Amino acid sequence: MKKDLHIRLQRVSAWCGVILFVGFFAAFAVGHLTPPMSPTESPDDIVAFLEDHRTGILTCVALMVLLVPFEYPYVVVTSMQLRRVEGGWGLLSMIQLTTGVVAPLGFFFPLAILAAAAWRPEVHSADVLTAMTDTFWLMFVGNACIFVLQVWSIGYAAFIDHTREKPLFPRWYGWLSMALGVLLIPGAFVFLNKSGPLAWNGLLAYLLPSIAYVFWKIATPYVLLKAITNEEKELAGKPENEPVTV
Template sequence: MRQDQHFRLERASAWCGFVLLIGFIVAFSLGHLITPLDPTTSPQGVVAFLTDHRTGILACTTIMVLVVPFEYPFVVVTSMQMRRIEGGWGLLSMIQLTTGVVAPIGFFFPLAILSAAAYRPQSHSADVLTAMSDMYWLMLVGNACIFVLQVWSIGYAALIDTRSRPVFPRWFGYLNLVLGVLLIPGAFVYLTKTGPFAWNGLLANILPSLVYFVWKIATPIMLLRAVKAEEAEAAEAAEPVQLATT
């Protein structure tokens, strides 16, 4: 592959981060899922929610099925840039790659369950629909902490970069470390229905969601800058060769 093609693919992969962000916002807005359902909502309230927003929930899942695969090139190009820090495939880039590969599952499975509940709510009892709704919120929010190692690997790589022109700025490293810490409280949604650790609480949902939104904007920008810098380095390295041949 020519170098220009390689860098074009890397830039396209970085732009996939913005595709994901826009897709998430549109999908979850249509499904009325940006604001979580209160864990104390009665079974009748859950049935009403699924019935009233049936079309939006199914549209949300459809959009996510189409958009989430763009996570893969986004994750791969992130690890490819981390390789520059490690001098080849190393522990950090591989941790980011393997944990990032399972990221789509965190959306596919919960949404499939909620869509099954909304698909024909009149065919199931309120108790069954409530259980399916609980599974959606518990999985979506509670399983987010499995990505702690993904963002921490990026953050640590940024902080240990000793290159004269670092791949990522240090503040981006700290942003990843902070996001990793904020994802941890999600593990406690299984223990409570109210308060900051509930699936709609400040610590388990609101703060992690806000920081994740910032991260989802910052990361593609940082990747595009990193690819541009890598391309410039490749051009500089090729100059002596060109001069020698002339």
């Protein structure tokens, strides 16, 4: 692959992270899904929510289906830059790649269940709609903790890059990733709590992880673009006809 094309494709892939962040925020705002409803809402309140926000919820899901494919180039370019830290495909880059490939499913399947609930709420009983809505929130918030290793693998790269004067992934970004990983762990406890900080709308299970995720989702494309610029400078010193291996 030619050097200029290699760098251009990586930059486009890094910008996909920005598209994802803006698109996800817009989609959930349209769907009235942030902040989450309370786990203690009555079945009648849940039915009313689905009926009142049916169009918004279905629009949110449609937007997410369109946006989710942009996750793949974003995940791949992240692993390609991790590969530079490791000196080849290694444990960190492969963990990030494999967990990142699974990540879109964590959005799509819960949203598909919620879409099914909002599609025809008038033909289902309140009990069925409540169960479907509960499944959405339990999966969406509770499954977030399975991506702890993904963010830790990226963050750890910031601490082991000793071959460069300036690490590809800055130390501050490493600490941010480590902190986000820790904050994702309480999500596992939404299955045990209907109220309090460990409920799906709670301080520890939802609010703090969401705030950290916003900062991380903004920081990651920025860090990736800086790393790609660094690679571009390294490649500039190589012969023009030398192929770039990925």
